[in-house]
Amino acid sequence: NAGVTQTPKFRVLKTGQSMTLLCAQDMNHEYMYWYRQDPGMGLRLIHYSVGEGTTAKGEVPDGYNVSRLKKQNFLLGLESAAPSQTSVYFCASRIAGGPSNEQFFGPGTRLTVL
Amino acid sequence: DAKTTQPNSMESNEEEPVHLPCNHSTISGTDYIHWYRQLPSQGPEYVIHGLTSNVNNRMASLAIAEDRKSSTLILHRATLRDAAVYYCILRDVGQGAQKLVFGQGTRLTINP
Secondary structure, three states, rough: OOOOEEOOOOOEEEEOEEOOOOEEOOOOOOOEEEEEEEEOOOEEEEEEEEEEEEEEEEOOOOOOOOEOOOOEEEEEEEEOOOHOOOOOEEEEEEOOOOOOOOOOOOOEEEEEEO | OOOOOOOOOOEEEOOOOOEEEEOOOOOOOOEEEEEEEEOOOOOOOOEEEEEEOEEOOOEEEEEEOOOOOOOEEEEEOOHHHHHHEEEEEEEOOOOOOOOOOOOHHHHHHEEO
């Protein structure tokens, strides 16, 4: 199993450009999450999904959109990138059920917006 | 979400035990205590979790106070690879999406 993979690993954007980050998991997990991590900080939840075709807002959703058309993929879109969105983005997934089940994280995407 | 309080940083020596404290004085009866760690330039990884009883696994032990207002993650014999940021997180059994709320964690440095 590859686990949770993220594409791309690095990206540099100019202000106003758009892009999509792809998260894929091969563990048949129902739940998927997108987080961002700024320097010296903990992770903050952007959006999440509890199943195919469903998404919900997290702690810091502004400026981002998401889609979960297939169970194994969770896409994070930036329609008009801003320098404040410079961050490392992590995707995670877990099986449905109670609070005992762990989240599995991807390796991250480092995004710089100039 | 109930909050946790951890020291910003700790330092220990290789092959010695490490005790990482976490205070969660407002914990509710349905909150599980989870620990994740983040190695440099990697995503977080699960370490251990517990509800009331002490727990052991291949990575660490979790000691939970009787009143559940604090817990301690124990690394029995630290290696250089254990240098990471350790996050103590509470998760409510009633919260459907089981979101994780990360604080700033404890940055653990291991000296050779």
